[in-house]
Amino acid sequence: MLDLPSDHFSVTAVLLKKASQHRWAKHSWSLLGVMPGLSEAKLSDAQTQGELLLFPDLHLRLFRHYCESYYVNLMSEQAKIYFIGRPENDSLTPVLLTVDFDEAASYMEAGDQVFDAPLPDELCIWLERFLLYHYAPQAPKKRRRQRWKDNEGGA
Numbered sequence: 001m002l003d004l005p006s007d008h009f010s011v012t013a014v015l016l017k018k019a020s021q022h023r024w025a026k027h028s029w030s031l032l033g034v035m036p037g038l039s040e041a042k043l044s045d046a047q048t049q050g051e052l053l054l055f056p057d058l059h060l061r062l063f064r065h066y067c068e069s070y071y072v073n074l075m076s077e078q079a080k081i082y083f084i085g086r087p088e089n090d091s092l093t094p095v096l097l098t099v100d101f102d103e104a105a106s107y108m109e110a111g112d113q114v115f116d117a118p119l120p121d122e123l124c125i126w127l128e129r130f131l132l133y134h135y136a137p138q139a140p141k142k143r144r145r146q147r148w149k150d151n152e153g154g155a
Contacts (some may be wrong), residue, residue, distance in 0.1 A: 005142045007061060009060045010057055011123070012035075013034050013055040013094065014031070014038055015036065016031075016051070016052060017052075018029045019050070027090065032046055032117060033081070033101065034060075034081060034117070034123070046145075046146050053091070058094060064135075066100050066102075067131060068135070068137075070130070071137060073119075076102065079099070079124055080099070080117065080118060081096055081098070081099055082101070082116050083114070084097070086113070087113060088106045092102075095107065145154055
């Protein structure tokens, strides 16, 4: 039997802020990724492109009732992590860090800024362990056609 996996993981989100080419925005933002997971080479390369902003001690938390969404993310071609932030002055205030696309999409619909990056291997392993313990995909169910002839009174 597996030990109970942790449902939270503390990470540092790394965003790149650079001058925008758009005439109505001063800056553009992008999520480079999270640490652990970013290499020194990627960080030093990004520093030449703009300003790096570090958001330490962000808690990535998993919930059992979102396992289906986590599973879909993990089984996709490239698993992703999502950073949700609110612009304030010339910075971003972190709101949430998640691996649930549905949750990130709901924040995007509400007007928050959502950035994504590849999910690092360490977090993929952690997420996989959580799913192995808490999730069993449902077997596909074959749907039956509704018999319209019987509903029309035999016509």
